[in-house]
Amino acid sequence: MYDPRDEQLGRARVKDTPELKAYYGELARYNAIGLWQVANSIEPWEPTPRSIPVIWKYRELRPLVLRAAELVSPEDAARRVVALINPGNRDTSACVGNLYTGIQIMLPGEAATAHRHASSALRFIMEGEGAYTVVDGEKMTLRARDLVLTPNGTWHDHGNEGTSGPTIWQDGLDIPLVNVLEANYFELYPDGRQTPSRPVDASYAEYGGTALLPATERWTKPYSPLLKYPWEPTYEALLRLAQRSAGSPYDGILMEYVNPRTGGPIMPTMGASIQLLRPGEHTRAHRHIGNIVYQCAKGRGYSIIGGQRFDWEEKDIFVVPTWYWHEHANLSDTEDAVLFSFNDLPTMKALGLYREEAYVDNGGYQPVATRELAGAAAR
Numbered sequence: 598m599y600d601p602r603d604e605q606l607g608r609a610r611v612k613d614t615p616e617l618k619a620y621y622g623e624l625a626r627y628n629a630i631g632l633w634q635v636a637n638s639i640e641p642w643e644p645t646p647r648s649i650p651v652i653w654k655y656r657e658l659r660p661l662v663l664r665a666a667e668l669v670s671p672e673d674a675a676r677r678v679v680a681l682i683n684p685g686n687r688d689t690s691a692c693v694g695n696l697y698t699g700i701q702i703m704l705p706g707e708a709a710t711a712h713r714h715a716s717s718a719l720r721f722i723m724e725g726e727g728a729y730t731v732v733d734g735e736k737m738t739l740r741a742r743d744l745v746l747t748p749n750g751t752w753h754d755h756g757n758e759g760t761s762g763p764t765i766w767q768d769g770l771d772i773p774l775v776n777v778l779e780a781n782y783f784e785l786y787p788d789g790r791q792t793p794s795r796p797v798d799a800s801y802a803e804y805g806g807t808a809l810l811p812a813t814e815r816w817t818k819p820y821s822p823l824l825k826y827p828w829e830p831t832y833e834a835l836l837r838l839a840q841r842s843a844g845s846p847y848d849g850i851l852m853e854y855v856n857p858r859t860g861g862p863i864m865p866t867m868g869a870s871i872q873l874l875r876p877g878e879h880t881r882a883h884r885h886i887g888n889i890v891y892q893c894a895k896g897r898g899y900s901i902i903g904g905q906r907f908d909w910e911e912k913d914i915f916v917v918p919t920w921y922w923h924e925h926a927n928l929s930d931t932e933d934a935v936l937f938s939f940n941d942l943p944t945m946k947a948l949g950l951y952r953e954e955a956y957v958d959n960g961g962y963q964p965v966a967t968r969e970l971a972g973a974a975a976r
Contacts, residue, residue: 697770886953890914
């Protein structure tokens with residue numbers, strides 16, 4: 598796309614001539630090009646994400662997820678998941694940037710085989726009781742709004758020991774990133790499924806205490822030793838902080854799920870957060886380097902992303918691509934709203950790429966464009 602700024606001295610502005618076109622043909626014979634042919638596109642003036650803002654409404658997707666359980670067995674599918682694909686980034690199976698997400702269903706009595714892979718994964722439980730996952734020998738029970746980790750290289754399998762209704766959860770992985778780095782692999786567990794070797798929910802018993810750590814444990818792995826973050830204490834922590842803090846003008850009451858040993862992100866490539874919007878709260882807009890996948894865990898509201906309004910309610914999933922302006926609002930005047938999210942911010946920060954800025958016009962709030970115009974005004 599033509600940008601008049603590219604006519605400045607310091608940008609590539611070579612005009613084609615017959616001689617140059619012939620020269621380019623000679624370079625191509627040796628798998629080479631003139632850098633000036635692509636310099637402006639590979640070094641844009643600002644981040645130019647391929648992904649676009651998208652929302653997936655749970656009330657629309659849930660019947661299709663249930664239909665998948667009728668049509669496909671977990672044995673044949675390996676993982677029976679409805680993947681959510683960004684229209685701007687279809688060729689990588691990404692929901693936004695280099696992040697993947699999908700909705701997985703397990704019916705009572707079903708179990709999936711164990712495997713491991715280079716990708717890091719997490720799951721946020723959307724509905725149901727009776728399901729479990731086993732991660733490196735630790736069996737964990739799954740309940741609505743719990744966050745569970747399956748980090749890079751860990752054996753994991755799951756099943757549903759309940760007696761009524763499905764268990765449905767959101768999967769989040771860094772598969773597109775690991776594939777871009779050409780580092781992915783997949784390995785099946787030799788015995789099909791793991792026999793748990795640790796007590797149920799052992800990591801929470803060890804690391805779930807408030808500001809307390811096991812004195813004898815010396816954890817050296819690059820991900821959190823705490824593999825399950827239950828909903829109830831998480832929500833209680835949000836409420837306590839909301840009583841004592843004004844929170845962030847851009848995110849309300851925002852808390853990060855962390856590695857209790859380091860205080861850092863739960864996994865090297867992906868982080869996760871939980872945020873509370875007070876009744877009637879409308880945050881101001883900002884943008885940052887890094888992609889975020891949101892799920893409404895409680896309440897209802899809307900987000901303005903790149904000048905476009907997206908209304909959400911419980912279990913809806915939506916994405917904010919890197920460098921898009923975004924702000925959030927709680928539609929209720931009496932109840933709080935809670936958003937769970939996962940992101941690639943640890944990757945961006947580890948590579949020294951992270952930056953953010955506030956929206957300064959209009960009191961910090963974006964004008965809302967029509968859907969046709971929103972994309973052009975997004976960044």
